[in-house]
Amino acid sequence: MFIKNTWYVAAWDKEVSTEGLFARTIIGVPVLMYRTQDGHITAMEDRCCHRGAPLSVGRREGDCVRCMYHGLKFNADGQCIDAPAQSRIPPQARVRKFPVVESHRWVWIWMGDPALADPALVPDTQWLDHPDWRSLDGYIHYDVNYLLICDNLLDFSHLPFVHPTTLGGSPDYAAVSPKVERLDNGVRITRWAFDTEVPPFAQTVRAWEGKVDRWNIYNFTVPATLLMDSGMAPAGSGAERGERKDAIEFRGCQAITPETEHSSHYFFAHPHNFALDQPDVTASVHQAVVTAFDEDRAIITAQQRSLALDPDFKMVPFGIDAALSQFRWVVARRIEAEAKAAMDAVQAPASIGPNVAVARP
């Protein structure tokens, strides 16, 4: 069960080209993406409406794609426009087309009702291509349900334990209680650690004297998007009051997109606003994040195996679960609401029945 009426990150912009055919499965649906000659991205079901062969192993023909099983040709709207030995193409010969928005390096896709696909709802990831920020593109694949990854990102108390040599720091970081605020479509988390140790990854990008004040302030919103203001400054320099001239800052952008119930895509970048002309610093920050995310994947995959042994396992809640519990609650409500709307839509015609019956003598 996934939320359908929401924007999912489907790809990094560079993954989808004008020549090729790019395939990725999103919330269980195989999707084909490619750019038409005008540079726009089109996304359609990667499953020929005829016998189900993947169009992505087909052939580009201009702005169209031809299925290389029986030769059906589809235009960029997913409509079949040519079929061998068939003069009249049935109008239902089409594959689903999905609304797509390309925005600041990410390709967002709407898997639900196209009528509801409002581009204004696409989150702002301006730091991914802003001239004042630098980052490298990250992607990793997970063999777990996406909610376990959300859980991980909604509680940074795991940093000193899972990432002691990268993003972590001293255990006191975990002892800080973050502020958790409910948003309409997720949660906002504010975590300040004052007078704490410089985490290992930050030691490689700059020299520090003494301890730092450190913050992670982020919105985590449906379906699974994390946008974060984070950084650190010399302890006592007033970063919490907005004094950031001696600080280093990041604008982490992360998005998890379910592939299936048991696997996930993870898109991420960690833009920084310092050492703009030092690609090795950017590379170093990126590598620290990649290493750390591999650490996350190891523990989460182990967790998944452990949970799979007992479907009835009951978790004991702790205070640190506040944010993830709220987020899971928001997700469950959205899925419920979509299920109810789908049921209402189906039942609406049936309500005509009684009226007709009343009209009878």
Added chain:
Amino acid sequence: MFIKNTWYVAAWDKEVSTEGLFARTIIGVPVLMYRTQDGHITAMEDRCCHRGAPLSVGRREGDCVRCMYHGLKFNADGQCIDAPAQSRIPPQARVRKFPVVESHRWVWIWMGDPALADPALVPDTQWLDHPDWRSLDGYIHYDVNYLLICDNLLDFSHLPFVHPTTLGGSPDYAAVSPKVERLDNGVRITRWAFDTEVPPFAQTVRAWEGKVDRWNIYNFTVPATLLMDSGMAPAGSGAERGERKDAIEFRGCQAITPETEHSSHYFFAHPHNFALDQPDVTASVHQAVVTAFDEDRAIITAQQRSLALDPDFKMVPFGIDAALSQFRWVVARRIEAEAKAAMDAVQAPASIGPNVAVARP
């Protein structure tokens, strides 16, 4: 669900020897085959009636096989005739024996009611060992349900798309509408393409001037047997009227045998009646077919993965599906009929009930 009362190809004759034990799973049943000293092939369930160990990892003892778990010995009829520490062998200590017919290089097996196993129903594949024809033996294994392979063979419009560099040819080949005739146990397909390009594989076996007329005329019958008259001749030479002296001809023999619901065996050969003393031509024809069938397997396996993502996927029918739709209809009717017969057999004794009741006062 598979048809049971039909002949399935179980093996190439050479696979079953007088010394060894040959194992192959057919419609979900593990089968052991071997030749007795008189050269006849015996086929029995490859699962000891005692504890289920495979007899095929056992030991030949003359015309018998001994299970190498606890030493039970079975004769060529599947009857247990020796057991350690057991003076009296229970008569129910036997494994199922399956009717087998060896005919023109193929070993056919009947997995249903032995009383219905009429050897006269075995299809004629005389070209596999006829002195006027040459071919090599083909076998490939598929990890898909056998019906997806049947679909492929029942619509040759895929040739220019899946096999552009082997069996294919120009796209106009796909534009030809074949004649489809219903047979009692399948369909007959007649496809003529006049004045079309010489397909790549045929260019390697002979020099051609100009275009050709090309035909594929085949019966596709249950369970999944394709017997085909195909070939090509110089365009306008009258092949469609039987004038074949300038033609090259083939008698394709193909059979798909389900291994399980999710995997299949594919037996094939492509006998030709020209260049009889040129083994390199025979090898070239065979290799073209093998390469092409690997192309089929690639697209069909991709199709299978795509379909598996959505069990509710509804295919949009096209005119080119006429033959495969008819064949699937025939298969479904046969399975229904067998299920009904099985149910009738079970319920027959119960019908005594009411009569007895009526006799009571």
Added chain:
Amino acid sequence: MFIKNTWYVAAWDKEVSTEGLFARTIIGVPVLMYRTQDGHITAMEDRCCHRGAPLSVGRREGDCVRCMYHGLKFNADGQCIDAPAQSRIPPQARVRKFPVVESHRWVWIWMGDPALADPALVPDTQWLDHPDWRSLDGYIHYDVNYLLICDNLLDFSHLPFVHPTTLGGSPDYAAVSPKVERLDNGVRITRWAFDTEVPPFAQTVRAWEGKVDRWNIYNFTVPATLLMDSGMAPAGSGAERGERKDAIEFRGCQAITPETEHSSHYFFAHPHNFALDQPDVTASVHQAVVTAFDEDRAIITAQQRSLALDPDFKMVPFGIDAALSQFRWVVARRIEAEAKAAMDAVQAPASIGPNVAVARP
């Protein structure tokens, strides 16, 4: 379904150390084992009560273990005693602790009701560390349900067939009918083969003149423990009357512990009381057993694959199945009794209902 109130072998003593964390799944439950500083072994659920991460990828902290996901710390009793950002630890924050007994080289674990875990019920495997006996430690992993391995060990008529070049011997060994006695918690099997051939493995440890009398006398008890007095002596030397001075003797200790419904752990050793100062003889005996057990695993795994093809397969019983049938009967009764006890425990409070109702006017 497994018996819960019984002692399972969880490990060889040497597998569990004072420094490390040792993980093994037992009857479907992930278990963490380690030794506290006083050398005692503690065993607890290897799944953090918070979010289910395995504690075995955590960190030892003295006699405690810290989960390296969010930093919860558990003492050797499985009680959570520290959690970041949490001043009060909820009392239900604990993982299950399992009773453990270390006895004669094996670590036994009780997966059921701790109140019933009587150390006196642990089988005596004194030969594993007795100065008059020598053996090496054996372990293999199986991808089959444990009962198929029990079946194998409950009927030694398979020896000449599965192990012709190791433990086996001439086929007459299989023709001997063993005596099978019902025990309260299993069966006792006595098998004497008089004037039989020296099995291959015994020829490598000593020179023999002529044939031998050979015996295998063992208890096979729940959950799946085999303790055996076996050996051989020159034919006619009176071993069956206790005259064993010219004999070689073994005290086989074997235990199968289910890992999951589809996989098993197999612990074994084969102590001998001769050539005590010849490690090469001990190694030779051990290697013969390992080779033979690999032969068992091959046939049992093939049997498992064969059985998996047909869940409805009905086995034909033979006389040689007497012991395994009785043992399976004992296991089934134990599981039934535990299920009934569990149901009675649940229903007991409900029985108050009617009494209360009666008290009403």
